[in-house]
Amino acid sequence: KPREQYVSQSERTRDSPQVNDVHPVPPFPQLADQFCNAIGVLQQCGPPASFSNIQTAINKDQPANPTEEYAQLFAALIARTAKDIDVLIDSLPSEESTAALQAASLYKLEEENHEAATCLEDVVYRGDMLLEKIQSALADIAQSQLKTRSGTHSQSVPDS
Known part of the structure; x- marks a missing residue:
């Protein structure tokens, strides 16, 4: 039977290495569970071995080939966990991280x-100065337009 039926959850968490809150727990316990389950399935479902001096009958009650399905399943699980382990190993920093380095x-x-904050403050200051210049120029333009319009209106009105 698979190992999970024999090992309680508290035993699994007790034996599992805990890294810390930031990093995930490495999949090594999963790999160990998968190997153990694969061996348990082989023991449970494997056909009896024949020895030269001993004659044994094959149990007819067992399904035709359940071990092949289990073998494919556990091979896929083991391969995937091995890839996860490789990814974790590759993601480790190349140099030791000490408190001083951190x-x-x-x-x-x-x-x-x-x-960056100083640079940002400088850019904001220059932006404010440009905004004041633009507002002043717009005010001058508006004044000029008002003067021009009031001058053309007074010229176009005939004296009677």
Whole structure:
């Protein structure tokens, strides 16, 4: 029978390595469970072996070939878990991450953040100055148009 029927959930979580809240738990316990289940299925469903001096009868009550389906299922599960393990290994950092390295990296990021904030403040200031110039120019244009319109209206009205 598959191992999951024999091992309680508390035993599985107790034996499973916990990394931390940020990183997922590695699939090594899954791989171990899958290997154990595959062996259990082989033991349960495998045909009896014949020895040279002993004659045994094959149990006729067993299905024709359930082990082939189990073999394909467990082979696929094991291959997928192995790929997951490879992905996790490839995603590990190439150098050791110590508290000092993390602090230095954080300090560098904070410096870059302050530089970007200063640059942003400068851009906002220049934008405000340009906005004031544009508003002033628009006000001058509006005044000129009003003067021009009032001048043309007074000229077009005949004196009686």
